[in-house]
Amino acid sequence: MAASTMQQQSPIQILFIVHQPGLRDSLAQVLGGFGSPLRWTSANTPADVSQVLEAQLDLILADPFALDQGDSMAYYKALRYRAGATPLIALLPADTPDYRDAAVQMGANYTLAWSEIATELLPAMERLLGRKRLINGMSKHIENAADLGAPVGASAFNAANLSLAERSRREIERLSEHLSPPSRAADMQPANDLSSSHTAPVSQAVFLRGLALSAAASISSDTARIIRTACNLNCGSHFCGLNVTVRGGEVVKIEAADFPDPRYRRLCMKGISHVQMQAHPDRLLTPLKRKGKRGEGEWEPISWERALDEIAEKMRALRAEFGAESLVFLPYSGQLSALNGMNGVYLRLAAALGASGTSLREYGIDSAIPSGIEDTLGAGSGYQSNHFTDLPNSRLLLIWGGNPAQSHMNWWNFFLEAKRAGARMVTIDPLFSLTASKSDEWLPIRPGTDLFLALAMLRLIIENNWMDRDFVLRHTVAPLLVREDNGEFLKVRDAYRNAWIGRSQNGDQARCLVWDAEREKALSSQEAKSPVLSGQYVVAGISCRTAFDLLCDMLKPYTPELASTKTGLETGQILRLAREYAATKPARIVTLYGIDRWNHGATFGRLAAMLAAFTGNLGVRGGGVGVGASPGSTLSASEFPTPNGRRHRPINPLLLPEQIISEKPYPIKSVFVAFGNWINQLPDQNRLLREALPELDLLVVADHFMTETARYADYVLPAATFFEREDMVKGPGPYVQYQPALVAPRGECRSDFEIAAELAKRLGCGDVFEKNPREYLAEILASGADTRHIALDDLRAQGVMERRLPPEWEVAHRDLQFNTPSGRVEFYVERLLPFGRALPGYEAPLEAFAENELAARYPLVCLMEHSRYRVHSTFSNAPWLRELETEPRAAIHPSEAERRGIAEGDLVRVYNERGQVVLRAHLNQAVPPGAVYLSQGWQSVDFQDGHTQSLTHARGNPANALGPNSSFSDVLVEIEKAEGRLP
Amino acid sequence: MTKRYVMVIDLQVCTGCNTCSVACKQENNLPEGVWWTQVVTLGVNGNDSPAGEYPNLFMDYLPLGCQHCANAPCVEVCPSSATTRTEDGLVIQDPTLCGGCRYCMLVCPFTGVRVFAGETLRYSLPFPTGDNPIVHRPSTVEKCNFCAHRLARGLLPACVEACPMVARTFGDLNDPNSEVSELLRTRPHFQLLVEKGADPSTFYLT
Incomplete structure (x- = not known):
């Protein structure tokens, strides 16, 4: 903060309005320790003050009682007004709240007792001088308000590039010519041409003006209920408790819910936007069957019975011909509830079938x-x-x-x-x-x-x-x-070799040795x-x-x-x-x-x-x-996905497309995607679309929306949201939370539990879903050491309960026992000897390094960010959030843009040998020269052409303990103006 | 003593996430394009872009809504009494009385805190969100009312309630025991454009 002040060339001008010489001396002494040059002037009479104010001034240090003024309150209010953006610090002879409040009322930006000057003055000065930047920025913002992309105020002034004063003058002239404002409020009639059906159940007579009336009238007198649930998306924070207002069968408002530890009471703009997602006009409401070719977007609505029968029939045929493992269930992290989530019903179904599924150890992402x-x-x-x-x-x-x-x-x-x-x-x-x-x-x-x-x-x-x-x-x-x-x-x-030391125990022979200096x-x-x-x-x-x-x-x-x-x-x-x-x-x-x-x-x-x-x-x-997750992880919650100890056959999603193409180590013929946007989130999209998908005999997607993955499916199943089915989440932190079904499923939507159970029935393993969801939830609680003490009925009543975690659960490796082969922290790893990487020496990036020949053609490192306005691709269609972040942009440093003739907002093509994406350029000093930042999770409909994931590659490091992992940012690209190059 | 409601916003902790803005949208059922509060990035090139030159950069966020000025010029000029200042210090904009003349927008020192709702109001949902019974009308001026309908029920404004960083504090500046009084007593702060003499009721902690 102080940096900008430090860099100022001219000395900081300070005005003392101080009477006591002793105080002046101690101020001078303290100010001597300030990091940049200062110059101070003293003024002892209002006339002197007035004169000093004519010159450039950066700060006023004033003892409010120094000037012999009758009404010092009025005087300082006037001074405050005159001094404008110059901060004023009031120096108070005594440290009492009354003095401080009076000083704040006078317009002081900070109050300081004399006794605090030695310790508090310099930090406060730094902060207040730093605010000049804010004030300058603010003035600039006001000047530029009409140019800003943000919608605020944009409709008020359309004339760009005119000063505010000039715009105001013109606007006033225009208005006085064309408008004769109604002289009396009574002339106004309630508008009856509202374009939407937004007529709140409050009569105009009741809603007279602002405050008084809204108090009397409740918008929701009839049916509003507030019900607690929990968000279950994979955002990085996870599982905020939500208080949901339901009115007329609709979710109309979401607020933060309480926790025993108040620090967990929180939500975000995405959590609130569930209101718009829940009743989104684009929600899938009925099962769809593909007509025409994959990806063409031609659909035929069909009944659940028919959809499930046909999917099951195809799966049975594929199972007979290629084996159960040729069926893949690919639940992703889009939902993290215990049953209807990544580690839930579909992996249970896969286990019962002997089918393949997302590996819980090798995700191929974040590993x-x-x-x-x-x-x-x-x-x-x-x-x-x-x-x-x-x-x-x-x-x-x-x-x-x-x-x-x-x-x-x-x-x-x-x-x-x-x-x-x-x-x-x-x-x-x-x-x-x-x-x-x-x-x-x-x-x-x-x-x-x-x-x-x-x-x-x-x-x-x-x-x-x-x-x-x-x-x-x-x-x-x-x-x-x-x-x-x-x-x-x-x-x-x-x-x-022929002896053993120590006590003979199994494993002794494999113990590692050190050199003992004494012996x-x-x-x-x-x-x-x-x-x-x-x-x-x-x-x-x-x-x-x-x-x-x-x-x-x-x-x-x-x-x-x-x-x-x-x-x-x-x-x-x-x-x-x-x-x-x-x-x-x-x-x-x-x-x-x-x-x-x-x-x-x-x-x-x-x-x-x-x-x-x-x-x-x-x-x-x-x-x-x-990476930040805690001991007692919140994701893999239970034994629910392993009925009778059976497990699905794990597949690293990063390697799945290759396996589909090569049929090695075994063929994959059917993919069922749930809670995720497979095509959006995996790298090397062109290869996936062009080479892997055509090899699949069946692609089924269960989702809330027609995602870009659903668009390629043979069957799309409308899944219920977390407001529409019963479940629970483990988290945040030490908590477990209940998710009630608080509204009816929209259209014909069904919970993923129902979808999996219906498929299981048709595939001959209905027994693993014979109980109802609530019974399974109770079983999951009962089987977890941390949740055994929690009765489901209590959890349902309370909404949130605390898990029983070991003391000091917040500290990893507390016991200093390391689960490595040697039991120690292994910077030398035997497992990696065949890779030549027992020691962690330098390892070059695959693609994005300066010495790479490829950099001659593709000189920019392409880094993939997560936007705060989306969770992966979820919320990419949330209207409020889309007003805040309207479209995908490629952020580059102005110097890189200039070199390529690119201006702010130009359509640009970002490309390499694998693919391209066309989107708008954003010139941003935050981005280093030599790089371009793209934001992940936008869908193909959001781009002018192409896709960010067509730039990325699926080459993972084979030496990784948790399997090959997507290297989304280890990518080189070039960027050019797209004009005339659009297809 | 009468109340003086003020909003105190801590710029040290604001991350510009706009949860306040979206909470306001929800609570007040704001039509598309209408925002009563929004976070402005005081950088150089739109939201989330810093000022300066790489790598000497800084970025500040400024949540910006109606400042509820003590000397509110908008109240003076409104020809239809749609803009009023309550005894508690709230500057209220009543859409049922607003004639859409936009004088208030012209005299307001803070461009961007008011929005002139278009001729057609559009919403993404077929039902109203939130609990404000306000009826939005086309071609009227819209702005923050400090959630007067919530204050009347003893609740805090929606933005204050929603801020995940707890950057916003709301209360009575005339009550020396209030949290806002305590904050202004103890933290360096400023108001915007004091030289205009409007005496805003929004204070920024720096």
Whole structure:
């Protein structure tokens, strides 16, 4: 905030209206500590003040009693008016609320007791001088109001580029010519030509004017009810409690619902927009069967019976010919309720059939950083880090490649709480994101170069001995001996072939060994009293070095200077960052998923986890690392999808198109998509549409809208929304919430539970859906250790209840037990030996790096953002939100635009060898030169032509523990003006 | 003592998410294109674009609605008494009385806080949302009423209630014990365009 003031050339002009010389002296002394040049003038009489006000002035410091004025209130109000935007700080002789209130009434922008001057004055000055920027911005906004894309005021003034005064003058002239305003209110008649049926049930007689009357008249006297439910979309914040007003059978209003912990009472503009989505005129209301070719948009409405019969018949035939596994059920994260959600009815159906389904371990999306964390901190921990409620315990937050203020907006309050508690917030991001703008420091890193920064930080922390040596020795693989011959950890069985040490237990033979300095021999780490960190040792004829030494060797080239060259950050910045991260405890690294969208996402996850380990920031409050989900994850909730212990055959959605095309390892003939927009969310859309879809014999989509995936389906089934069926969600945080069916399903919509149950019946496994949803909900509660104490009836009555979580559930790795093969934090991973990546050295991006030859033709890195106005593709058709974000845009730096002759709002073509998208350009200084930012989730109908997902590729990193992952941002493109190039 | 209702908005925490704007849309059943409050980005090129040059950038958000001025010029000029100031400090715009002359829009120092509703009002839903019984009329001036209908029921304005960052505080500035008084006592703040002398009832914490 102060930065802009600091950069001012001329000194800041301050006026003192102070009587006591002592006060003046102490002010002068304090102001001497201000970071930029100041010049002050004193005025002791109203005439003096008046004279000073003629000149340029930046700040007034006034003791309201200094001038001998009869009515100082009136005087200061006048002064306030004269001084305009110049801030006024009132200096009060005594710290009483009365004085302060009086000063506020006089127009003071801040009140300060004399006793507070030493500590409070400078920070307040910085904030208030910073507001000049706001005021200037405000004036500019008012001048530009007619030009703004935003609809506010746009209809009032159409004449662009005229000054406000000029527009006002013309408008007044125009109005006085053409309008004779009604002289009396009584002449006005209630309009009866309303274009819509919006006549509220209140008579004009009752609604006379504003306040008085609305109180008397309730719009909803008859039938309004307020019912609690929970949002169940996969937005990043998850499961806000909603109080829904239902009137006349319609959802008419959504507000935030209460929680035992009031910090969870929240909602967002998307949550409110469910009002428009629920009764959206485009809702699917009846089952549809495709006429004509796939994707042509020709449909025939058919009955549920016929749709289900035909789908089941086709599935039976495919099952007979290609096996049950050729049927894929692809539930996505668009709904996360226990039954009607990703890990719910369709996976249960798939399990009963022996069919394939979305893997719960390998999503193909959001799994790269978790892969790296899983390798380093242990199986099952990939998505774990300290819960967001632990944020306020951190003293340093390193937000690396994420934009939580936008993408996790309803957790942002906990970040703010941390800031209020004194945490420093540093954001590393090529984009000047919303989060960067709210951070104490922003490090504008070059896209795709994060590994260089992480490696240099690690090197600095080790080299300068800023590491937590005790933690490293006791809890990481640092002291473990690594065989020089085959790269594996030296095990008991290698060193003591014919003997065993310690007590004989299964598994002892596989224990890793360290070198014990005292006994001068290799011992299991449990036995060694004085393990060494460094050294080369020969054990049973096998030459070994410590993993720590191998790491140090690997890190050697990654100097801060190299990192500076690659990342574009200054060497000093890198040094400071490493030092600050190592010295500030506890510190937390929040990655979210930005770098997850790169080929090297998993390596970044490993390095981030190592930084946390080497600084002892694991298992402690305020520490931690990772994508941000909590222990006691909210997503995979129960054993419901595994009836009688049977499981579906898991498929990584990223690899599915390839499998459809190659029929390897087995053919896929039918895909059933639910809660998701498959074609919109998967990369390399052209290949999916042109090569994979034609190989499918059956594509069924259950959804609320005709999404771009539904458009290619053979059958489209109208699914009920979460307002229309009964279910529950696990979350947010420690809670579980009930979702009642609070309105009737629209049209012929049916819940996904019903759809799955009806299909099961027809496919010979109806028994797995023989109970009603409520019974299954009770079973899910009863089977969870955290929810066993909750009776469904109580949950239904209360709406929200607290799960029984272990103490300290907010802290991941609390016990410092790591579920890795060695039981330690593994920066050296045997599993990755065949990939040559036992150590997490630098790994180049697949496509988006400066040295790539492809960059000659496609010089821009194409990064894919999540808009705050959508959840993936959901809400892309929400009218209120579409007024706020009207269309997709390609954001580029003005210098890149200028080079290509592109102006704001021009139609541009973004393209590479795989595909293209045509949309409007947006010139934005937040975007680094050399990059273009696109927003994911817009659908093909929203683009002028093409699709963002036609630019992306489906090449995932095969070394990832959680399977290949989409590298949406590891993509190069070029951009050009689209005029004359539209098809 | 009479009340003086004011809105205090903390710009340090506002993230420009427009949840307030959408909550207002919902509560007041605003037609398409009509916004009573909206968050303006004080950058250079529209919403969510910063000012400055990469990488020396800054971005500020300013939620902007009717400022409910103590010396409201709109009240003075309204020929049909549609714009009035209540004793509590609310500047009320009554669409049933508005003749659509737009004098208020011309004298208002804050361009953009009023919208002139078009000749045809369009809504995406066939029923009214929210709880404001207001009947919107074509060709009239629309603006924020500080949710007078909610205040009368002891509720806070919809935008205040909805803000996920708790950036908005509403209350009586004449009550020294109110939260707004406490905030203005203790935090640096400003009003917009004080030099115009309108004395807005919206205060921004900086």
